[in-house]
Amino acid sequence: MSLVFTTAISGCSMFALAAFGFSSQAQAFTISGSADGVWSNPILDEANLCLKTPNHPECATMVQGVGTNKFSWGTVAKISATKKANELTFTGNSFSADQGSWTKIGTLKYFNAINYADTNVKNVTLNLALSFGDSQKPVNKLLQVNFNLVNTPNPAKPKNIQELKDVAYADRVEFATPLPTTEFIYNLDSFIFEIGGFGKPIFPRPPQTSISALEDDFAQNQFGIEHEIYARVSYGQKPNSPPKNNVPEPSTVAGSLLAGMYLLYRKNFSKQKAKSSCR
Structure with missing residues (x-):
């Protein structure tokens, strides 16, 4: 149950953070x-x-x-x-x-x-x-x-x-x-x-x-x-700086880190499940 709950929370967190990232980038002055x-x-x-x-x-x-x-x-x-x-x-x-x-x-x-x-x-x-x-x-x-x-x-x-x-x-x-x-x-x-x-x-x-x-x-x-x-x-081009699209948004970085953590967790879970089935 805890595993299912953790997986659900991780998925929801990724979705929420990704949505936040898109919304922050979509904000216009x-x-x-x-x-x-x-x-x-x-x-x-x-x-x-x-x-x-x-x-x-x-x-x-x-x-x-x-x-x-x-x-x-x-x-x-x-x-x-x-x-x-x-x-x-x-x-x-x-x-x-x-x-x-x-x-x-x-x-x-x-x-x-x-x-x-x-x-x-x-x-x-x-x-x-x-x-x-x-x-x-x-x-x-x-x-x-x-x-x-x-x-x-x-x-x-x-x-x-x-x-x-x-x-x-x-x-x-x-x-x-x-x-x-x-x-x-x-x-x-x-x-x-x-x-x-x-x-x-x-x-x-x-x-x-x-x-x-x-x-x-x-x-x-x-x-x-x-x-x-x-x-x-x-x-326009920001004075004396590289183009804006060369620097990722903070929310994009956070979303990428969370996605990597989630995939690593799923990989370890799969290994544990494989060992359990061999016993």
């Missing part, structure tokens, strides 16, 4: 932070008139909002019903997420204007200001996120605005690849912050890296005109 951003470095399309005639009167107002979270560009065509220029608006937010999980860091709104072809911009940069950890001693990082502004040519002489309301003439905004990342040190640990794209990436579906809009309209999805931008924080 939670890190909080915030994101904000302003637009910079607009790059004009090769056909832009301001590259050919920099002193043209329209050049003074063709690009607006640099240094703010709302960037606009282009000269609105007379056929436009809204009389509204192209516009990108980024709104950042606070976030809190477990290690390796995707979290929303802000939203992007995109309005696609009907503008003259020689007033287009082809690239613009979002300077993303990130703050991690305690508000008393935050870790601040600046991440430059580049966007391509893909302009689809419209008919030279459209009959009316409805002719332009076709997906064939839609324009889009897309993340320039590769998607940006940055590293930072917090509480002596190294972390990696990476942009995922528009919407929450769900395996095996790849992240959405572009949004499109019809002429004279906002880019829309099932939730409206705001497109959520997701990112995640993961462990």
Whole structure:
């Protein structure tokens, strides 16, 4: 009876300790932070008139909002019903997420204007200001996120605005690849912050890296005109130390020792049982 009891206790102990080991390894840190951003470095399309005639009167107002979270560009065509220029608006937010999980860091709104072809911009940069950890001693990082502004040519002489309301003439905004990342040190640990794209990436579906809009309209999805931008924080390489997976967890070591003791006990028990059967 004592032998059966001891064997049962040993098995249960191994199971419990192994479960503890897995649970301790599965525990994830939670890190909080915030994101904000302003637009910079607009790059004009090769056909832009301001590259050919920099002193043209329209050049003074063709690009607006640099240094703010709302960037606009282009000269609105007379056929436009809204009389509204192209516009990108980024709104950042606070976030809190477990290690390796995707979290929303802000939203992007995109309005696609009907503008003259020689007033287009082809690239613009979002300077993303990130703050991690305690508000008393935050870790601040600046991440430059580049966007391509893909302009689809419209008919030279459209009959009316409805002719332009076709997906064939839609324009889009897309993340320039590769998607940006940055590293930072917090509480002596190294972390990696990476942009995922528009919407929450769900395996095996790849992240959405572009949004499109019809002429004279906002880019829309099932939730409206705001497109959520997701990112995640993961462990990086610990500074001046070997990789974490080279050093076993204490619970893993303890579990291995207990497993060895249990197997040795079973081996001795088998020998004693064999001797007993020969008598």
